[in-house]
Amino acid sequence: MRVLTLDVGNTSVDVCLFDGSLRYVGKFSHRDVPLLSADLVLVSSVKPSANNIILEKYPHARFIRAEDVPLQTAFKGKERVGIDRLLNLYGAVQLFSKHVVVASFGTATVIDLAVDGVFQGGFITLGVGAGLECLSQRAELIPELKLKKLLPPIGTDTEGAILGGFLRQSLHFLMACVQSWSELYRRQLGLLITGGDGWLFEDIAPYEPLLIHKAMLLLLGFYSKP
Missing domain, CATH: 3.30.420.40 (ATPase, nucleotide binding domain)
Structure with a gap:
């Protein structure tokens, strides 16, 4: 099929x-x-x-609707959660670990947590690319920059200062979430990266760019863990 x-x-x-x-x-x-x-x-x-x-x-x-995704939540209102968040976390739980943080980098940066296979919650903030675009539109002297891996120890030119700043902001926010959630839930948490801009962070954790597609196929039994 x-x-x-x-x-x-x-x-x-x-x-x-x-x-x-x-x-x-x-x-x-x-x-x-x-x-x-x-x-x-x-x-x-x-x-x-x-x-x-x-x-x-x-x-x-x-x-695919929220009710189609067999993922338990630790909170009420599952039907109001973005279907992308539910599918990504469901795929991660099924294919990776029941104790996992999924970080999706795209228009938005979404960081979600599952413990014992149950969706606990997460955070949503502006994506790296969208942040760069917003800054260049609002700051007259800031040029439009294309996304690329650039993490200097300190920015010494405009490109390094802006790209390095945005990437470090996202990276440190992500790692702070992992650390604080590990302490809060007393679990050793796995970390999985996905999303169209996830390649920027593929050096810190496994990168699954097709996670949401695998999750949709999992729902109907067309895909299984390798």
């Missing part, structure tokens, strides 16, 4: 195809998602305004 998985984010759509193995098709604007042959189309969407665009191309697409 050919299964298409669509991760509809705030700025773009990541597309994967599964026909026995998972293959990344590409990243597309919401209106440029390709029409591909598939027996089943699974969609994770955090941009409701784009859902009709997807349905125009794939009328029988199945949108």
Whole structure:
């Protein structure tokens, strides 16, 4: 069976195809998602305004809902949590560890925690790329910079000061969460990186860029832990 998985984010759509193995098709604007042959189309969407665009191309697409994800939460209101957060954490629990921090880096930076396989909560803040864009728009002398791995011990030029500052801010925030949660829950926590900008931090923990796609396939039994 050919299964298409669509991760509809705030700025773009990541597309994967599964026909026995998972293959990344590409990243597309919401209106440029390709029409591909598939027996089943699974969609994770955090941009409701784009859902009709997807349905125009794939009328029988199945949108994953919170109630579809068999992930327990330690709080009320699971139905109000972003489906991307639920799927990423579900995938991490199933494929990686029941005590795990998932850090997703994209338009937003999302850091979530599972203990004993139960979603405890997390934090959401502005993503690195979005932060850079915001700074260049609001500060007249700050240039537009492209994301790249740049972590100097101290910034000695504009690029190093800005990129190094943003990356260190995200990195130290992430590691502070891991440390404080480890102490709070008295668990040794694993760390998994995902998201379109997760490659910036792939040196500190395993990077699973297709985690959300694997999670969608797991729900229907098309994917299993290697």
